[in-house]
Amino acid sequence: MNLILRPVAAEFAKILSTRMWWILALVLFGYIALLAGGLSALFGGVESGAISPDSMNSGGGAGLSTLGSLPPLIYSFAASVGYVFPVLLGALATTGEFRHQTLTPTFLATPRRDRVLGAKTIALFVVGAVLGLVGLAASVGVGALVFNGFGIDPLLADGETWALIGRTVLAMALWAVIGVGLGVLVPSQVASIVIVLAFTQFIEPLLRFASTFTEVTADIGKFLPGAASDALVGASFFTLASPGGSVLEPWQGGLVLLAYGLLATGFGYLISWKRDVT
Amino acid sequence: MPIGAVIEFSNITKRFGQTTAVNDLSFTVEPGRVTGFLGPNGAGKTTTLRMLLGLVTPTSGTATFGGLRYRDLPRPLDTVGAALEAASFHPGRTASNHLGVYTLAAGLPRTRVAEVLQLVGLAEHADQRVGGYSLGMRQRLGLAYSLLGDPGVLVLDEPINGLDPEGIKWIRGFLSSMAAEGRTVLVSSHLLSEVQQSVDDVIIIAKGELVHSGPLSSLDTNVAPQVIVDSPTRETLIAALTDAGLAFTSGRTGLIVAVPDPGQVGHIAFAAGVELSVLHRQKAGLEDSFLALVEGGDSL
Ligand SMILES: Nc1ncnc2c1ncn2[C@@H]1O[C@H](COP(=O)(O)OP(=O)(O)OP(=O)(O)O)[C@@H](O)[C@H]1O
Numbered sequence A: 001m002n003l004i005l006r007p008v009a010a011e012f013a014k015i016l017s018t019r020m021w022w023i024l025a026l027v028l029f030g031y032i033a034l035l036a037g038g039l040s041a042l043f044g045g046v047e048s049g050a051i052s053p054d055s056m057n058s059g060g061g062a063g064l065s066t067l068g069s070l071p072p073l074i075y076s077f078a079a080s081v082g083y084v085f086p087v088l089l090g091a092l093a094t095t096g097e098f099r100h101q102t103l104t105p106t107f108l109a110t111p112r113r114d115r116v117l118g119a120k121t122i123a124l125f126v127v128g129a130v131l132g133l134v135g136l137a138a139s140v141g142v143g144a145l146v147f148n149g150f151g152i153d154p155l156l157a158d159g160e161t162w163a164l165i166g167r168t169v170l171a172m173a174l175w176a177v178i179g180v181g182l183g184v185l186v187p188s189q190v191a192s193i194v195i196v197l198a199f200t201q202f203i204e205p206l207l208r209f210a211s212t213f214t215e216v217t218a219d220i221g222k223f224l225p226g227a228a229s230d231a232l233v234g235a236s237f238f239t240l241a242s243p244g245g246s247v248l249e250p251w252q253g254g255l256v257l258l259a260y261g262l263l264a265t266g267f268g269y270l271i272s273w274k275r276d277v278t
Numbered sequence B: 001m002p003i004g005a006v007i008e009f010s011n012i013t014k015r016f017g018q019t020t021a022v023n024d025l026s027f028t029v030e031p032g033r034v035t036g037f038l039g040p041n042g043a044g045k046t047t048t049l050r051m052l053l054g055l056v057t058p059t060s061g062t063a064t065f066g067g068l069r070y071r072d073l074p075r076p077l078d079t080v081g082a083a084l085e086a087a088s089f090h091p092g093r094t095a096s097n098h099l100g101v102y103t104l105a106a107g108l109p110r111t112r113v114a115e116v117l118q119l120v121g122l123a124e125h126a127d128q129r130v131g132g133y134s135l136g137m138r139q140r141l142g143l144a145y146s147l148l149g150d151p152g153v154l155v156l157d158e159p160i161n162g163l164d165p166e167g168i169k170w171i172r173g174f175l176s177s178m179a180a181e182g183r184t185v186l187v188s189s190h191l192l193s194e195v196q197q198s199v200d201d202v203i204i205i206a207k208g209e210l211v212h213s214g215p216l217s218s219l220d221t222n223v224a225p226q227v228i229v230d231s232p233t234r235e236t237l238i239a240a241l242t243d244a245g246l247a248f249t250s251g252r253t254g255l256i257v258a259v260p261d262p263g264q265v266g267h268i269a270f271a272a273g274v275e276l277s278v279l280h281r282q283k284a285g286l287e288d289s290f291l292a293l294v295e296g297g298d299s300l
């Protein structure tokens, strides 16, 4: 038991003894709070009649009434927008070991490298879940407050809301695991960060959008990591914005995310982790 | 008291693509002695030590501690302490947190952190981020890491680099006292003079191959002694030596004659009527033997 608990404890200590985790948590909170607050106020205003739909772009205004219940959509921002943060933290945790040459003391203390990578995956899964809670504190905390202000039911007594919150935490935890995998796959820290930002902010949204044009590509597109994540969480802007697009079941989405994480970590182990440390 | 294990390299070879960094190296390192592992830059010292520690996979051959490979040691940090040349720290972590991480990984008591920091003279800087450390402080922190488990074997790659004179004096005494306690101490350096005062045995490699191993004293007799001679009228001396058929070269302090006996050179000068200003035998230092070994690449 000690054989895995010790390296896990060491991995937690590594994350908690540098500033990165709380900087990312802080930015995540601020970003999601702003977004959730702003959009819930906007939609809440339209929904409650405080803002006339006519004052908005006709396209957006018309769609709003068909969106169904707003709160889950806003709450899901924690993952559907915030997922880039656990990926970054996971990627920094692995690439940092290469960059600062801390693989040497790490492998001296734990010569079984598979255990070290396993321990890192477990630790990042937990820290990713914590980031999920931080994101939810922002999206649910601020969102529910605003909805209350507009007299809209924030659905906090609804079991389905709490299930969504649970699935969001899981999604964020899995994203951190994907980050670890990416970090071993691309050990260069700069390259890893560029890939995370380019893929999550630009490439994948484009791919997901493009994939909705035909049925065949839509069937492939639903397996993109972001799409799988939204499927797991169960509500997102993206899925609503492309109603025709096929969507995975939540549990399928979870498995797809997990598969991405484990595949990347497995290949990364072979490509970089097992290599000579010189 | 931890007892040192015998380190044994057998026929260890490492190739990086086309480069052969270490070629068929075999030697043993005994407990209770300080062993200097010497060779010029690029000789393959770091590569050899990294293979010993399981960080680099040998192309062939093995390296063991009392018969066990590093990765098979039940409690590696309690058995072997290693400090390698690269600065292996996250700059944003404090020294004490840095060490704390590895006490957790190795299941060591956290109290060891303060103890080893005290031992290497970093107690005052324990809570400072390592990014702000000087080269010598980093070197000391690396040493502190190696001591965490109070190991019976110490493997140190260029531990003297970057230390101030006081630090150098301290580490020499420290290494000797570790060996006196029965531990195995293996220290690499590219300068013999750096470790000469504290090593008992030397292993010398050049271009990845073993060129000499044995007690330090075995280096003493290697280079043929020479005679240094000079005259206020150097041309007449040159003529006399040439007439006598002796080979010589011009040095900074006079002519260097490749004979062991100053008397022979003195006689030649006297017979030719040349006044001498300098006449003495040059003692070949250990460093000269070392240089001759690594440059020639010949075994003794
Ligand atoms: N990762 C690597 N890839 C390719 N070649 C390498 C690698 N590491 C070391 N080498 C080569 O192996 C040889 C031995 O290097 P090594 O670092 O072991 O020497 P060293 O004796 O420690 O030298 P120094 O005194 O400069 O530290 C050198 O020719 C070096 O270029």
Ligand SMILES: [Mg+2]
Residues within 6 Å of the ligand: B045, B046, B047, B085, B157
């Ligand atoms: Mg070296």
